[in-house]
Amino acid sequence: MEREKFRDSIATVDQQGKRSWVYPRKPAGRLYHYRQYVSYLLLAFLVASPFIKINGNQFLMFNVLERRFSIFGFTFWPQDFYIFVLIMIIGVVFIILFTVAFGRIFCGWICPQTIFMEMVFRRIEYWIEGDRGKQIKLDKQKWNAEKLRKKLMKWSIFFFISFLIANIFLAYLIGSDRLLLYVFGGPSAHLSTLLSLLIFTAVFYFVFAWFREQVCVIACPYGRLQGVLLDERSIVVAYDYQRGEKEKGRAKFKKNENRAATGKGDCIDCLQCVQVCPTGIDIRNGTQLECVNCTACIDACNTMMQAVDLPKGLIRYASEANIRKKEPFRFTARLKAYSAVLLILIGVLSGLLFLRSDIEANVLRLPGQLYQHRENGIISNVYTYKLINKTSLDYEDLQFRLLSHSGEIETIGNQFISVTSNSFSEGTLFVNISRKSLAKEKEKLEIGVYSNDHLIETTSVTFMGPRTYK
Numbered sequence: 001m002e003r004e005k006f007r008d009s010i011a012t013v014d015q016q017g018k019r020s021w022v023y024p025r026k027p028a029g030r031l032y033h034y035r036q037y038v039s040y041l042l043l044a045f046l047v048a049s050p051f052i053k054i055n056g057n058q059f060l061m062f063n064v065l066e067r068r069f070s071i072f073g074f075t076f077w078p079q080d081f082y083i084f085v086l087i088m089i090i091g092v093v094f095i096i097l098f099t100v101a102f103g104r105i106f107c108g109w110i111c112p113q114t115i116f117m118e119m120v121f122r123r124i125e126y127w128i129e130g131d132r133g134k135q136i137k138l139d140k141q142k143w144n145a146e147k148l149r150k151k152l153m154k155w156s157i158f159f160f161i162s163f164l165i166a167n168i169f170l171a172y173l174i175g176s177d178r179l180l181l182y183v184f185g186g187p188s189a190h191l192s193t194l195l196s197l198l199i200f201t202a203v204f205y206f207v208f209a210w211f212r213e214q215v216c217v218i219a220c221p222y223g224r225l226q227g228v229l230l231d232e233r234s235i236v237v238a239y240d241y242q243r244g245e246k247e248k249g250r251a252k253f254k255k256n257e258n259r260a261a262t263g264k265g266d267c268i269d270c271l272q273c274v275q276v277c278p279t280g281i282d283i284r285n286g287t288q289l290e291c292v293n294c295t296a297c298i299d300a301c302n303t304m305m306q307a308v309d310l311p312k313g314l315i316r317y318a319s320e321a322n323i324r325k326k327e328p329f330r331f332t333a334r335l336k337a338y339s340a341v342l343l344i345l346i347g348v349l350s351g352l353l354f355l356r357s358d359i360e361a362n363v364l365r366l367p368g369q370l371y372q373h374r375e376n377g378i379i380s381n382v383y384t385y386k387l388i389n390k391t392s393l394d395y396e397d398l399q400f401r402l403l404s405h406s407g408e409i410e411t412i413g414n415q416f417i418s419v420t421s422n423s424f425s426e427g428t429l430f431v432n433i434s435r436k437s438l439a440k441e442k443e444k445l446e447i448g449v450y451s452n453d454h455l456i457e458t459t460s461v462t463f464m465g466p467r468t469y470k
């Protein structure tokens with residue numbers, strides 16, 4: 001269909017398959033100001049998070065190399081991976097729920113790609129090169145001193161900011177303490193880290209200086225999911241075609257004309273919504289996968305509506321059902337189902353976090369060893385143990401005690417084990433039980449880990465003994 005032709009291609013690639021550079025007009029308006037406040041708040045959060053400590057733990061850290069994560073100050077070890085996976089699943093369900101209800105609102109208001117692109121890099125570009133018209137002119141003109149100065153200035157600032165972002169990224173990855181240590185230790189002492197930093201810098205520079213909206217249009221998996229998540233009741237940034245087109249369609253504005261009487265739509269075909277769009281689309285064609293719901297077109301259109309004395313909201317947050325049938329927002333069955341799943345997952349996560357102990361004990365039988373007879377009818381089994389301290393406190397007096405049977409635990413080395421914060425201690429221990437206390441050849445034992453006479457963790461192991469005892 002001719003009307004749907006725009007869906008066969010993306011706005012940023014021309015007929016020859018070459019990139020069509022987007023020069024969006026500088027946005028302005030109420031929603032843009034709100035987005036600025038939200039963005040600055042989120043930028044501050046993003047920069048500060050790796051440097052905030054809760055009980056000595058980094059507020060947010062994703063050390064994938066050593067498989068150690070810290071979320072809201074809770075440290076997660078590889079053994080806690082199931083909790084980490086659950087948090088990820090909750091995040092995904094939350095985003096899905098949000099997308100079903102509010103479309104790609106996340107992209108426009110919260111996504112770091114949009115925030116950095118629109119609120120940092122693009123603003124610097126406007127500051128150096130000017131608004132849309134001036135940028136187009138500058139790119140078309142031959143290289144001269146002015147163009148060279150502006151471009152060099154822009155590229156240098158972009159590189160510097162990309163380098164800063166790479167440092168923040170590294171602080172999330174390896175921890176802010178280590179990053180600061182490397183920074184103050186000097187680059188020559190940490191050449192491999194410097195190399196990683198420069199690689200990250202190059203990636204960020206490439207994304208924000210050149211790849212830009214292509215991330216949202218062709219690279220981001222979340223953007224691709226939209227097609228299956230949105231329905232006619234999802235609230236998205238939408239053009240009210242009923243009002244904009246009416247019987248005679250959109251038409252340029254003419255002074256003193258009675259638009260209502262002519263049957264022309266409220267859209268005055270000024271193209272402000274198209275020129276301001278950072279992904280280069282025409283929202284009047286309907287919901288498109290390129291739209292990141294940045295609201296720039298809402299502001300642009302409202303300004304025009306105000307100028308020609310027509311009601312605002314020709315482009316607004318609305319659902320297809322709202323525009324077509326004037327239907328208000330409804331909490332649909334799909335939304336209810338997603339919310340229920342989300343609540344259940346949050347409940348399970350809270351339970352797991354509540355039950356999660358500060359010290360985790362793993363006690364395993366030494367492979368290839370059955371049992372030993374000792375003096376006075378004592379049967380002994382040998383185990384290896386690993387005590388993981390997930391807190392920022394140092395423990396110096398950890399001790400194993402047998403809970404389910406009378407007997408004793410003999411730790412090789414010191415009976416009291418010390419484990420410093422966020423680390424682990426491992427070793428070997430013997431469990432010695434009188435033969436008379438054993439009823440079967442294979443018994444399950446409960447072992448407790450004590451600190452200062454307080455039970456802080458329990459674990460169970462299998463104990464092997466001879467076939468007959470009595």
Ligand code: SF4
Nearest residue numbers: 277291292294295297
């Ligand atoms: S269509 Fe509007 S909301 Fe969507 S990306 Fe373009 S300007 Fe932003």
Ligand code: SF4
Nearest residue numbers: 267268270271273301
């Ligand atoms: S800004 Fe509003 S009036 Fe102008 S073209 Fe877009 S929808 Fe029509």
